[in-house]
Amino acid sequence: MGILRPFELDPFDLLWKDLFESVPHFSAITQKISHPVDIFETEDGIRFEVAAVGLDKSDISIIIEGDQLRITYEKPNKPEESPIYRGIKRSSFNLTWKISTKFDLSKLDASLDKGLLILTVPTAEGKAVKQIVIK
Helix, strand or coil, X not given: CCCCCCCCCCHHHHHHHHHXXXXXXXXXXXXXXXXXXXXXXXXXXXXXXXXXXXXXXXXXXXXXXXXXXXXXXXXXXXXXXXXXXXXXXXXXXXXXXXXCCCECHHHCEEEEECCEEEEEEEECCCXXXXXXXXX
């Protein structure tokens, strides 16, 4: 029998608690993201497509910290005209994902084309899925 720790939650308690919370502790890529992003897993790795309408490449910051990928944009605080209708989202964003060791973040490639920021992260060498043939 283990040590009784009345104020500590075991993994089952955390999972049970997670079922009833609107913001779970165990978040996955499928969670609601407030900025338009498409994420694809390809044969060669993973690709992120982030909406960047009206932004220049110097406006966007891409930071890699260990196994985390962060993409940020800070909207400048300048007075704008009041539009008759506003349909284009122009807001700051701070997107962060924990990337599996299956992918090699050190070889990340980024490009900005026609308002779409495209980041590709290749599969790490030796980490690709292999099918073994039985001899």
